[in-house]
Amino acid sequence: MTILLLADHDNASLNAATLNAVTAAQKIGGDLTILVVGHGAAPVAQAAAQIPGVAKVIHADAPYFASPTAENVAATVVAVAKAGGFTHVLAAATGYGKNVAPRVAALLDVAQISDIIAVESPDTFVRPIYAGSAFATVQSKDAIKVVTVRTTGFDAAPATGGNGTVEKVDAAPDTGLSRVTGQELTKSDRPALTGARVVISGGRGVGSTENFKLLEALAQKLNAAIGASRAAVDAGFVPNDYQVGQTGKIVAPDLYIAVGISGAIQHLAGMKDSKVIVAINKDPDAPIFQIADYGLVGDLFQIIPELTAAL
Amino acid sequence: MKVLVSVKRVVDFNVKVRVKADGSGVDTANVKMSMNPFDEIAVEEAVRLKEKNIATEIVAVSCGIAGSQETLRTALALGADRAILVETDVELQPLAVAKLLKAVIEKEQPKLVLLGKQAIDDDSHQTGQMLAALLGWPQATSASKIDIAGDKATVKREVDGGLETIETSMPLIVTTDLRLNEPRYATLPNIMKAKKKPLEVVKPDALGVDVTPRLATLKVVEPAKRKGGGKVADVAELVGKLRNEAKVIA
Numbered sequence: 375m376t377i378l379l380l381a382d383h384d385n386a387s388l389n390a391a392t393l394n395a396v397t398a399a400q401k402i403g404g405d406l407t408i409l410v411v412g413h414g415a416a417p418v419a420q421a422a423a424q425i426p427g428v429a430k431v432i433h434a435d436a437p438y439f440a441s442p443t444a445e446n447v448a449a450t451v452v453a454v455a456k457a458g459g460f461t462h463v464l465a466a467a468t469g470y471g472k473n474v475a476p477r478v479a480a481l482l483d484v485a486q487i488s489d490i491i492a493v494e495s496p497d498t499f500v501r502p503i504y505a506g507s508a509f510a511t512v513q514s515k516d517a518i519k520v521v522t523v524r525t526t527g528f529d530a531a532p533a534t535g536g537n538g539t540v541e542k543v544d545a546a547p548d549t550g551l552s553r554v555t556g557q558e559l560t561k562s563d564r565p566a567l568t569g570a571r572v573v574i575s576g577g578r579g580v581g582s583t584e585n586f587k588l589l590e591a592l593a594q595k596l597n598a599a600i601g602a603s604r605a606a607v608d609a610g611f612v613p614n615d616y617q618v619g620q621t622g623k624i625v626a627p628d629l630y631i632a633v634g635i636s637g638a639i640q641h642l643a644g645m646k647d648s649k650v651i652v653a654i655n656k657d658p659d660a661p662i663f664q665i666a667d668y669g670l671v672g673d674l675f676q677i678i679p680e681l682t683a684a685l
Numbered sequence: 686m687k688v689l690v691s692v693k694r695v696v697d698f699n700v701k702v703r704v705k706a707d708g709s710g711v712d713t714a715n716v717k718m719s720m721n722p723f724d725e726i727a728v729e730e731a732v733r734l735k736e737k738n739i740a741t742e743i744v745a746v747s748c749g750i751a752g753s754q755e756t757l758r759t760a761l762a763l764g765a766d767r768a769i770l771v772e773t774d775v776e777l778q779p780l781a782v783a784k785l786l787k788a789v790i791e792k793e794q795p796k797l798v799l800l801g802k803q804a805i806d807d808d809s810h811q812t813g814q815m816l817a818a819l820l821g822w823p824q825a826t827s828a829s830k831i832d833i834a835g836d837k838a839t840v841k842r843e844v845d846g847g848l849e850t851i852e853t854s855m856p857l858i859v860t861t862d863l864r865l866n867e868p869r870y871a872t873l874p875n876i877m878k879a880k881k882k883p884l885e886v887v888k889p890d891a892l893g894v895d896v897t898p899r900l901a902t903l904k905v906v907e908p909a910k911r912k913g914g915g916k917v918a919d920v921a922e923l924v925g926k927l928r929n930e931a932k933v934i935a
Contacts, residue, residue, distance in 0.1 A: 443851065444814065444824055469845040473826050476779070476814035485780050485899035488809045498903065503807050504702045508711050511903040551823035555839070556850035568845075572933075596934065604863065614829065614843045614864055621723075621803055621863070623845075629933040639701070640805075646911055650931045652923065665913035667931065670923055680920045685934065 375404025375496050378432075378460040380451055382470045383410065383418040385440065390569050391466035393533060394525035396425055399464055401493035401528070405429055408538075409454055411447050411545070413439040423538035425531055431538050432458075436545035441554035448477035449546035455482065457543075460518065462496070467522040467624075468568075475522050484516035491527030505620040505643035525568060526626035526647050560613045562600070564590075567616065570599035572629045575618055575645070578605035579634020579655065579674060586611055588678045589633060595685045601625065601645075603635045619644035634674050637662025654678070686833075688731045688740040689795035690765065691786055692724040692747050694756040695806040708904040720756045723801025725763075726861040729868040730831065731799055732764035739833055742766050744793055748777055748785045754884060761879035762871035768884040773896060775889075779807075781896040783815035788892035790820065795856065797838075802827050802860040813860035823853035827862040 377399045382389035392408075399406050407430045408422040419433040434450045451474065455463050463478060465471030467489045479486035491509070492500035498513045499521065567573060574593050576586055586600070593600050601623070602616040618625055620643035630648035635641060637653070637660055645651070646665055653666035654674050663669040670677060696702055697717040705712050720728075734740035745760035747753040748771040757768035771785045790798060803810040817824035825831075825840035829848065832839040833855070842849045843862045871879070889896045917923045927934045 444826070445817075448818065469827070469843075472810050473814065473824075476811035477818040477824065479811070480780060480783060480815035480818035483780075485778055486809070486811050486815075487900065488811060502908070503905070504696070504711060505805065505808070506908060507702045508704050508905050509908050510905045512900045513903055514900055516899050549823075550854070552825070552851050552853035554849060555852045557847070558850075559847040608863065613847060614862075615845060615847050617863075620805065620808065629927070629931075640698070650927070650933050651911075651913065652927070663914060663916070665911045667913060667915050668923055668926055669914070669916045670918075670920070671916070677920060681923065684920055684924045 375402060375462060376458065376460045377402060377404055377406050377462040377464060378455055378458065379406060379408050380463070380465040380471065380474065381408050381410045381418060381422055382466050382468050383412060383415060385412045385415045386417060388418050388421045389466070389468060390530060391468050391525045393425065393530035394528045395464055395466040395523040396427065396531035397528040398490065398493060398523040400427055400531070402462060402496050407432055407458065409434070409451060411439055411442065411450050413437055419540045421533070423540050424534045424536050426536035427531070428536050428538040431540045432543050433540055434543050434545040438548045439545065443552045443554060444473045444477055445549040445551040446546070447474045448481060449549055451478045452481045453546045454543060455518065462519045462521060464521050464523060467524050471522050475520055479520035482518050482520065484518050484520055485514055486520045486522065487512060487514060488522050489524040490521055491524050505639050506646065507639065524624060526624050560615050564593055565597065565599045567599045567601050567618070567623050568625055570627055572596045572598035573601050573625050573627045574598045574631045574633065575601035575603065575635060576606050576611070576633045577603040577635030578609060580606060580611060583611050588675070592678055592682045595682055603641045632662050632666070633678065635662055636660045637665070686740055686797060687742045687744065687793065687795040688734060689744045689746060689790060689793055689798045690727050690731045690760065691798070691800040692728065692745055692756050692760050693721040693804050694718050694747065694749055694753045695721045695804055698722055698805055704905055704907045708906060710902065710905050718752065720759050721801050721804045723803055723861050725868040726863070726865050727799035727801055728760050728763045728765060729866045730861060733866065735764065744769060744795065746771065746786060746789055748782050750774055757884055758879050759871065761882040762876045763869065767882055770884065770886045771889060771892065772886050773889050775896050776898055777896060778898050778900055779809050779811035780815055780899060781894070782812050783819055784894045785889060785892060785896065786816050787819045788894050797833070797856065798858050800858070800860050802862055813858050817858040822856055822858050824858045825851055825853055826860045828859050829862050829864040831859060
């Protein structure tokens with residue numbers, strides 16, 4: 375087996391999700407090559423080469439990767455995958471990976487196995503379906519397996535200790551199909567939602583953008599990331615990238631505190647693998663309590679300040 | 686401008702699915718089926734484009750079993766002008782659906798194709814990107830705003846860190862995210878009118894597409910149930926448990 379793993383990065387640093395995908399790659403076995411598609415991303419290539427078990431880093435640089443588009447990245451991934459005769463192409467199931475990988479699979483005329491949470495053998499994987507209500511074991515009959523890796527399914531590989539080589543390759547030409555013209559990234563002093571050790575999420579019950587500040591104060595104490603249910607995002611309390619759930623972010627922190635969240639199955643799909651779940655809700659019958667280790671029934675506007683003060 | 690919208694019949698989002706006893710899949714017999722919620726958003730966006738006189742005709746397409754006609758009738762009731770069902774009993778995987786849609790698109794020549802970003806049954810999140818690749822078109826996935834001006838589109842996309850704006854050429858594949866719009870409900874008169882709108886049925890063979898599945902599902906199981914339901918009386922007890930029992934806070 376020869377595995378090509380597409381690195382997720384911002385041209386400055388490697389996204390930690392890539393380390394979880396490395397662990398999945400190691401479970402498949404064989405030689406692991408990391409592909410860095412970027413512009414001025416030499417630090418990322420260097421970082422990737424230090425991951426133990428990574429034999430080689432292939433680095434494709436072009437100005438149009440400064441703000442990469444799926445069309446251009448996929449074209450380069452396909453060129454590298456074909457030239458190297460790889461048996462597997464992997465990516466972390468981040469927004470970036472989910473955007474690019476299916477385009478790669480179609481160009482290679484192979485199926486994609488999305489969001490794997492376990493590796494059974496080099497061609498057989500486990501993935502959740504129906505918002506995690508069922509786990510399907512699927513086997514690929516294609517010559518090349520294109521796979522995206524759900525980061526919560528695999529521990530992060532160590533970031534340093536390895537000594538891989540970096541090889542430069544030419545990027546595929548600019549497709550000219552699209553270009554990035556702007557970004558509105560959410561600014562926050564809090565840790566990133568995926569990867570945070572503690573996550574505090576608010577739901578409709580929090581009631582307003584203003585009230586989310588209560589959660590901020592608690593998050594400060596616990597060095598926690600802030601998340602939200604779909605209802606809270608739809609209501610405009612917080613930006614879209616806060617959404618935890620089936621079609622939002624999938625998290626599995628050591629501690630997840632759900633505040634004013636009733637617990638629709640679509641939300642649970644994004645957090646039920648958390649190690650410890652705390653639910654705070656005024657409705658004793660809220661479904662969230664059925665999966666919470668510690669449920670506290672009551673008014674969040676009293677409980678959260680009290681909890682913040684107690685820590 | 687002609688707009689094509691792809692819709693999928695899925696188990697309704699409110700249904701708690703059950704795994705079949707023989708582990709071959711989930712039980713879809715006698716459960717409520719609906720249009721995939723992200724596809725509803727795609728249909729709504731097409732209808733709004735028509736109301737703004739940007740779209741001239743909306744063609745709804747579904748790939749799957751005969752029962753998908755129901756889903757197409759819903760799309761027609763919401764404002765699509767006509768519908769095409771690519772009918773097959775074969776289990777369709779995203780690559781096969783992308784190939785079927787490509788064949789339909791080559792006939793229909795739409796300038797814009799709208800799909801849901803993900804179907805809530807298999808959660809694959811693939812079809813739109815695959816279709817764009819097969820056609821050699823640009824893709825704008827997880828769209829939260831679409832502006833079309835002549836031969837260019839500007840699309841705001843939901844990304845991990847917030848929002849990203851891209852400018853693309855046309856024709857274009859767009860997949861919808863939750864904040865793009867709020868779909869309307871079909872009114873009774875429109876449901877009646879939809880029954881008279883044209884619905885064409887074609888077979889994959891007639892489109893020259895091989896839909897043989899590439900992935901074999903070996904088994905489907907229910908995940909281990911999480912043991913929850915624990916309660917604490919107050920904040921002091923909660924803090925005590927988190928510190929001493931769960932040991933997740935210092």
